[in-house]
Amino acid sequence: QDTVEGKLEKRTKGVFAPAGGKKLVAFIDDLNMPQKSKFGFIPPLELLKLWVDNGFWYDRQKCEVKHVKDMQLLAAMAPPGGGRNHFSQRVMACFATVNVTAPNDVQLKRIFGTILNAKLMDFDDEVKPLADPITIATIGIYRAVARELLPTPSKSHYLFNTRDLSKVIQGMMQATKTYYNSKDEVLQLWCHET
Structure with a gap:
């Protein structure tokens, strides 16, 4: 609340809006990251719900109504799980x-294959054709691991997503021709990254 209020100015008594007559779009990432209270609700989301439903929130010191004008809210979140909470349909509404x-495998291959192909273009001719097979193999391992290593109460860290796949490709992107300019060296790096 304090962060957003820092971008607002008082227009009239109890009415606040972005400075200079502008409009404001507030972006909230990881909307479902805050923890639930012991009563089962998520206070930051309840504040947003109050504002979206009614156009105001309360001043934290004076407990007076503060109408907020010319502001929109844009939020993003990942599916629940892995530290992200489910939240009420009241808020979702x-x-x-x-x-x-x-993304499906074809899309993943296009994304990561394009990146890796561009990287390996400067390498020797025996290394250049490895980009597509490495990408396909990495996607295959990612799918197998995500399918076989499911999270359990004792292994709750077994949560895999495309970020894990991108970390392998990011590791491959660190390769330089000085150290990895043969087929065996690049494949050894890939084995290390996976």
Whole structure:
């Protein structure tokens, strides 16, 4: 609340808006990251719900109503799990929801294959054709690990997503021709990264 209020100025008594007559879009990432209280609700989200539903929130010191004008809210979140909470449908109803599905293997190959192909273009001819097989193999390992190593209460850290896949490719992107300019050296690096 303090962060957003720092971007607002008082227009009239009890009415606040962005400075200079501008409009404000507040972006909140990881909307479902705050922890639930012992009563089962998530206080930061309840504050947002109050503002979206009613156009105001309360001053934290004076407990007076503060109407907030010319501001919109944009939020993003990952699916619940891995430290991210489910939250109430009451809060979810305040938003127009857009779901971006996880990319399929063809899309992943295009994304990461393009990146790796561009990286290996400067390497020797025996290394250049490795980009696509490495990408396909990395995606295959990622899918197998995500399918076989499911989270359990004793292994709750077994949560895999495309970020894990991108870390392998990021590791490959650190390769330089000085140290990795043969097929065996690049494959050894890939084995290390996976």
